[in-house]
Amino acid sequence: MGKLPARSIFLGIAVTATVCTTIIALVLSLAQHYTMDLPNGTQYGIVFDAGSSHTSLFIYKWPGGKENNTGIVSQMKVCEVDGGGISSYRQNPPAAGQSLQQCLDVAKATIPVRQQRSCPLYLGATAGMRLLRLQDQNATDLIMEEVVNTIKGYPFDFRGAQILSGMEEGAYGWVTINYILEGFIKHTFEGQWIQPKGGRILGALDLGGGSTQIAFTPKEPVKQPDSEAALQLYGHRYGVYTHSYLCYGKDQAMKQLQAHLVSTSGSSTTIMHPCYHTGFNLTLTLGDLYDSPCVSKPGNTDPDKSVTFSGMSDPNQCQSLIQKIVNISECAYSPDCGFNGVYQPPVHGEFFAFSAYYYTFDFLGLAPQAPLPKVTSTIETFCKKSWNTILVEYPDTKEKYLRDYCASAQYIMTILVQGYKFNETWDKIYFQKKVADTDIGWTLGYMLNLTNLIPSKHPLVVTGVQRSQWAAEVFFIVFALFLSLVMVIFLIFWSP
Numbered sequence: 001m002g003k004l005p006a007r008s009i010f011l012g013i014a015v016t017a018t019v020c021t022t023i024i025a026l027v028l029s030l031a032q033h034y035t036m037d038l039p040n041g042t043q044y045g046i047v048f049d050a051g052s053s054h055t056s057l058f059i060y061k062w063p064g065g066k067e068n069n070t071g072i073v074s075q076m077k078v079c080e081v082d083g084g085g086i087s088s089y090r091q092n093p094p095a096a097g098q099s100l101q102q103c104l105d106v107a108k109a110t111i112p113v114r115q116q117r118s119c120p121l122y123l124g125a126t127a128g129m130r131l132l133r134l135q136d137q138n139a140t141d142l143i144m145e146e147v148v149n150t151i152k153g154y155p156f157d158f159r160g161a162q163i164l165s166g167m168e169e170g171a172y173g174w175v176t177i178n179y180i181l182e183g184f185i186k187h188t189f190e191g192q193w194i195q196p197k198g199g200r201i202l203g204a205l206d207l208g209g210g211s212t213q214i215a216f217t218p219k220e221p222v223k224q225p226d227s228e229a230a231l232q233l234y235g236h237r238y239g240v241y242t243h244s245y246l247c248y249g250k251d252q253a254m255k256q257l258q259a260h261l262v263s264t265s266g267s268s269t270t271i272m273h274p275c276y277h278t279g280f281n282l283t284l285t286l287g288d289l290y291d292s293p294c295v296s297k298p299g300n301t302d303p304d305k306s307v308t309f310s311g312m313s314d315p316n317q318c319q320s321l322i323q324k325i326v327n328i329s330e331c332a333y334s335p336d337c338g339f340n341g342v343y344q345p346p347v348h349g350e351f352f353a354f355s356a357y358y359y360t361f362d363f364l365g366l367a368p369q370a371p372l373p374k375v376t377s378t379i380e381t382f383c384k385k386s387w388n389t390i391l392v393e394y395p396d397t398k399e400k401y402l403r404d405y406c407a408s409a410q411y412i413m414t415i416l417v418q419g420y421k422f423n424e425t426w427d428k429i430y431f432q433k434k435v436a437d438t439d440i441g442w443t444l445g446y447m448l449n450l451t452n453l454i455p456s457k458h459p460l461v462v463t464g465v466q467r468s469q470w471a472a473e474v475f476f477i478v479f480a481l482f483l484s485l486v487m488v489i490f491l492i493f494w495s496p
């Protein structure tokens, strides 16, 4: 009887001690991991995208203290401003400021009060304001002043309103995509920063209303320094080729088509338009037609004179008309050109095509990666329909978009296939609006850059524990378990 309690006591003490040590080690290890990972509350950032046709406000959020991880900033809310883009307020600049109030109120109601003063807010204007600046510097300055005054009336950390250059617009779209897809870098479980294998870096294709941008990392280094955005992100240098074609956004391209038709129609007031549907008529004053620096007004134009465009539903002639405004033959860097003689290295890798690229393809019911023959046949069938059929088939679509889908789809095909030369590589383009619930566009990349949310060097490991520390902890736990097993076996078979 004397031996058994002694052995049981030993056995009990050994097992309890080992289990306790193991649990304590595990708890300490996890506690350390989690306390270092604990967010310092959610942080917020706001960006106004003041586009040529429309303004949107994006609210982003991220867990404080974790901002160095890619993919951690996500879109929380988007607010659509009523009315046109800020450049449309040329005759009434204060109204440009007022137009932003409703979305600023939404932002105020969305972001917790104690976080508002530390919430950075930016406004970036794109091609609409770049075009207005070419026409009327004074009106441009007044509009920018008015939007600044309105924003300053709100309790956010306003960091400025800017007109982005085309290069910036292209490059920030590229940053956004690759940031969301974590193409740059990944933070591993062991606390290491790695360049993901295969380095899936995507290109960006943005079709706005006033301009269109292409941005990608070419296979060979960029040969024209002024076409390259050199970005230093997470200790890695990216040579991003980017070009913005001003006047080649969807709306300005449509205007160029109309102006070309007028210029070749003599003095007639009814002009056949091959890209519009039969039965559709659009009447414009010449003042409206020539209100943009993208079209040149003939000397003797009477701005009050009207012209009527009458649809023909003729996709072949529409294609020929588009070729008149997109020059695909001239190239001083042969064969390295986009269109209009612009230098462009061969397209390389996969691409996301967003904004009006996406809207147009989505409207036509095309899948994000529809094969080229399917795309061309869908566009042709659609363009041949009469306006009456279109109105019956799409009763809920706004007419201002509906009338242009045929022309814009054909325009898209011309610039992608013949312009940028995605003939062999068509299947590398994804027509996409969002990734991980975040809209694709330049705004996120712009905010990440201006808020220093992407370090240029490899970030320090601020979350988690070091690999060596993990190894030591795992070793200790395994060793403790092994020791306990040895003791248990020893005590079971021990019989002094």
Ligand SMILES: Nc1ncnc2c1ncn2[C@@H]1O[C@H](COP(=O)(O)OP(=O)(O)O)[C@@H](O)[C@H]1O
Binding pocket: 050, 051, 052, 053, 054, 085, 126, 127, 128, 207, 208, 209, 210, 211, 212, 249, 250, 251, 355, 356, 359, 360, 363, 401
């Ligand atoms: N639902 C839609 N269908 C078709 N086109 C659309 C739709 N929504 C927006 N767009 C188009 O997308 C483009 C957006 O451009 P925008 O960002 O305003 O100009 P930019 O980027 O050139 O300053 C415009 O041409 C607009 O007409």
Ligand SMILES: [Ca+2]
Binding pocket: 051, 052, 126, 207, 208, 209, 355
């Ligand atoms: Ca845009």
